[in-house]
Structure formats: structure tokens, C-alpha cells
């Protein structure tokens with residue numbers, strides 16, 4: 001570990017009595033998201049940025065059994081987008097064998113650097129996946145309007161909340177065989193759709209971010225609701241945009 005922290009200092013980064021400490025929150029939220037079917041089969045997860053520290057769940061561990069001592073901590077300041085397995089600074093690496101940092105790391109980094117997000121959630125929710133399947137193969141985005149739950153979603157994920165009369169639009173990108181290979185296409189979609197609060201990945205799931213973990217969570221909930229109702233509307237052949 002190339003950091004200047006002692007072992008005790010590094011361990012203190014994840015051990016806290018405070019239930020709102022990121023290491024405690026990530027463990028608890030992954031359990032909650034597991035029950036929702038958002039992070040099942042070791043896929044999906046959450047990362048929280050607090051000041052200059054980024055807290056990451058590991059891969060290769062059951063999502064409902066993550067403990068604070070399994071959490072990786074990285075300095076937010078990195079010379080390039082951190083790719084899993086690449087050499088760079090960690091502030092803390094868990095000692096348990098077989099753990100590696102989340103494969104989603106560079107995708108979470110997109111949200112932190114391009115939207116100054118404080119947290120990013122990745123789900124494999126079937127509502128998100130089914131919604132992408134119900135869109136034509138060449139569809140670039142999902143749009144929906146006139147839904148109360150749109151009001152829980154923020155412009156760009158971090159700005160003002162949308163109104164009932166706004167149309168929500170979320171880009172859909174193609175999946176890749178390896179999760180980290182989504183990094184560039186996710187970043188390109190975020191550039192092209194600066195107001196989008198999330199990125200849908202065809203046949204895979206969704207990335208959602210917010211200023212704080214609470215905002216990332218509530219937006220994930222609102223969006224998952226909207227994805228679910230949109231799937232039902234499409235199956236019922238109802239238009240997603242408009243109020244008739």
C-alpha cells in the first residue's frame with residue numbers, strides 16, 4: 001500500500017460507530033439493494049465520495065454480506081480514471097483474501113468527476129433491463145413525461161428537481177463484455193445528455209448518481225419506479241410521453 005497511512009490509520013478509515021459513516025452505509029445499503037433485486041449475483045453496487053476519500057464495495061463478495069472491513073478506500077485525486085487492476089494509490093485495501101475493488105470503479109468515477117457527484121449507485125434491476133429490451137435496438141434514449149415520480153429526479157442528477165411537466169430523458173448505451181469497457185461510452189453519453197440523471201445500459205442495468213448518498217438512493221428509487229411503470233405502459237401500448 002503506497003499511502004503514508006499506518007495500518008491503524010488505514011483501518012480507522014472504515015471502522016466507525018457512526019451508522020452514517022460511508023463504510024457502514026455501503027454495507028447496509030448493499031443489503032437493502034440486494035433485497036430489492038438491484039445487486040444480486042454479485043453484480044451492481046454503490047460508491048460514496050466523502051471529501052477527498054472514495055469508498056468502494058469489493059467485487060467477489062456476496063452483496064448482502066459486505067462488512068465495513070471489506071471496503072476499499074481510494075484518494076479522490078487520481079492521475080487518471082482508475083481502472084480495476086491498474087497500479088495506483090489506495091488509502092486502504094481490505095486484508096481478506098480474494099477481494100478486489102469493484103469492476104464499476106471507472107464508471108463511478110465518471111459520476112464523481114463529470115457531475116461532482118457524492119455517490120453513485122449501479123443496479124441490475126430487471127425493470128431497467130426490461131425497459132431497454134422494450135426499446136428499439138437503435139433507440140438512443142428513454143423518455144417519459146407526466147408522471148408524479150419525475151419530481152423526485154434532479155436535472156443532471158445533481159441540479160434542481162424536475163417538475164411534473166418536464167420530460168425525463170435518459171440515454172441508453174450498449175453493453176460490453178467487460179464492465180469497465182463501458183467507461184468511455186458512459187462518459188460520451190453524459191457529455192451528450194448533460195441533463196440526464198442516469199445512464200441505462202442495454203441488457204445490463206443502470207447507473208444513477210446524486211450529490212449525496214441519500215439523493216442517489218431516492219433518485220434510484222424514483223427511476224426504478226418509472227422504469228417499472230414504463231415497462232407496463234409499453235406492454236399496454238400506452239405512450240410514455242404525453243398526458244392522454
Ligand SMILES: [Zn+2]
Pocket residue numbers: 043044122123124179204205
Ligand atoms: Zn453491472
